Amino acid sequence: MKIAKIVLSYIILALAVISTNGCDNEKNIALPYVSKNTNYLGLKDSNGNVIKGIKPPQKIVSLTLRSDEILLDLAEPENIRALSKWADDPLISNVVEKAKNVSRRAVINEEAIIELEPDLVVLSQSQPYDLVHRLRNMGILVYVCPLAKTVQDTKDMILDLGILLRREDEARKILADMNFVINDIQKKADQISESERVTVYRFSVSGGNGGKNSYYDDICRLAGVINTAGKMHFRGTQLMPKEQVVQMNPDVIFLPTWDYSGKIDLEEYKKEIINDPALQTVKAIQTESLYVIPDKHMLSSSQYMVECIKDIYEACYER
Incomplete structure (x- = not known):
């Protein structure tokens, strides 16, 4: 009975597509798991x-x-x-x-x-x-x-949706507000020499640590810090082995505030990082420079990502 209903639903869908697009377009009938x-x-x-x-x-x-x-x-x-x-x-x-x-x-x-x-x-x-x-x-x-792989990708999408909704003025206002924050942080960051820039590493339970060419990597650039995961030989959201964390020796470690699954005790997770014997030579651990940045900022790829840029800059340079 269930199979019959499924077959019937596809027949109805097929007829709807044919009636809309004509018999010549039968090849466009929607099927599950078609190729992108x-x-x-x-x-x-x-x-x-x-x-x-x-x-x-x-x-x-x-x-x-x-x-x-x-x-x-x-x-x-x-x-x-x-x-x-x-x-x-x-x-x-x-x-x-x-x-x-x-x-x-x-x-x-x-x-x-x-x-x-x-x-x-x-x-x-x-x-x-x-x-x-x-x-x-x-x-x-x-x-x-x-x-989104860069902050510019987010800006482009905001404008795109603004045009689609006939709210282009509102979209440009959002972009202007974003640029105000970004430009303010960048002016401050431009005063910091390359040798004095803070190196950072993000521990995450949401799937990776933000390697080269990731959205997080671009945010770190705008915040005036060096993303150590971006210096390693992997890209995107792969996890970085502890040995590489030790090798990169970050000045600051960022800790998560949200778990997608809801099954991880984040307080215990943080304690495990702080007390991990393999990480005791890392500068961030030795100086207790482990900071919590809200994941609603850290993981945002909307206009609210500017809050992450501010959070990172303030954690690294204004404490």
């Missing part, structure tokens, strides 16, 4: 073509915290149908209070999204591609946020 292509990021149709000239969306569904934070500063709350569940978590969300103006929380599930009757769905490149493909084949507008 390079043209699916941003606002595209099921063939990867850019969609332009749409009316400002009035029923937006956001499936990521990043888009929650940006949209709550760009769109009116009444035009947001639902936010992600992370919007309400004070350990990771910068918009807990603003999120109270939107009553519903979205689930990353095709049927649940369709029930919200959105005229725009905003999700991340890290979320299921087959979901993107199916929603687009049903005629739902989907904006896929590229994973």
